[in-house]
Amino acid sequence: MTRKYHHGDLRRALVTAGLEILREQGLAALSLRACAARAGVSHAAPRNHFDGLSGLIAALRAEGFRRHTTAMQQGIDQEPHNRRHIGALRGYVGFAMEHPDLYRLMFAHPMPAVSAELERAAGASFEVLMGISEGLDWPQSGDVPCNVDTWMMMWSFAHGIADLTIGGQFAKCEAALGFMPDVEQVFPGFGYADTQ
Amino acid sequence: MTRKYHHGDLRRALVTAGLEILREQGLAALSLRACAARAGVSHAAPRNHFDGLSGLIAALRAEGFRRHTTAMQQGIDQEPHNRRHIGALRGYVGFAMEHPDLYRLMFAHPMPAVSAELERAAGASFEVLMGISEGLDWPQSGDVPCNVDTWMMMWSFAHGIADLTIGGQFAKCEAALGFMPDVEQVFPGFGYADTQ
DNA sequence: AGCAGAAAATTGACAGTGACAACTTTACTC
């Protein structure tokens, strides 16, 4: 149903332009007019495909969550089954490092979102985190209760590392440690109960 | 040395105006002109005190980090000494919940910053985290190595929880869990070695 | 085939923003 009107598929072209701008010039350079110019159309053309800037941003965030999900799944595939959480988290943080401005944009605006497309894409990403948390044990020393779901801890952990790294906050840490730790070093002690 | 010129202390007035705008109208409403108008001066007056918008933002972030540091220290004071990390983290997350837009602004721009005032304020906040991490043991099950400093984990944890909560991402979690967990429930297993 | 109508894109305008230059007002210094 992708009819070829004047442009062909301006919606997709605008999203692509937005992703390129995010990658090449950063979040501050993202604007409706810049995307329109890069797609080769006039400044008001996007209005036929998006509900203003917020609509374009929602589409960009949705695309980001889809790629984010893919990165986690690829990470899972690269590890043995009993280390799938390491792979997923490596994919999670790796995506954020490779696309820092897109990752920032994904989490910059409040959820739940008005866009159904975005809601679906973010939900799929959430499902992956839920999946790897299934059966994953948190290390408990002694009788410390662990009454909060594992995925909430893992997500907070992963997002914290990703966001603080993007923000350059770990420059102090890197200077203190002498190196930038890998995901596996920051998530010690997790393990699946059925494999031990 | 706070001489009384035309306004008195416009610099402080602009920072106060910015904090009020952040609290009342959110990050999107923060602008140089809005702060100037709220302070009762013309739109170009801030130029004599700040290096443009980025300069005002740096001052706001610095003030944020100072209050953030205070919040953590107050949290520490409200707990017994062997639970000081719980108090600090409760102060950390509590500050973020009370001032979501300011917290977002604090971490929205890359560090290290150009402003010496901001660098100092952020450093002081970092010092508190370093302090509570001293002697704090991470629960290790079996022979899992723990070769990354505790404060890096704690900071990632705290920031992840704060930022995801601000972004409304835990709405899903709250619906799944039926409640919003307290800091203490999300940081199980930590304990000071010298008190056990 | 041809026409009507809808979809897509353009042009032009408006209010708001940050930044800058030129100017005026105020306060401190000597």
Place this chain on the structure above:
DNA sequence: GAGTAAAGTTGTCACTGTCAATTTTCTGCT
């Protein structure tokens, strides 16, 4: 009290998102 520098104002510019009016292009129907 005069000179000087700081503080504040006014005006302007380029840029942004948004909207209205218009033109161009495609689709669907007869």
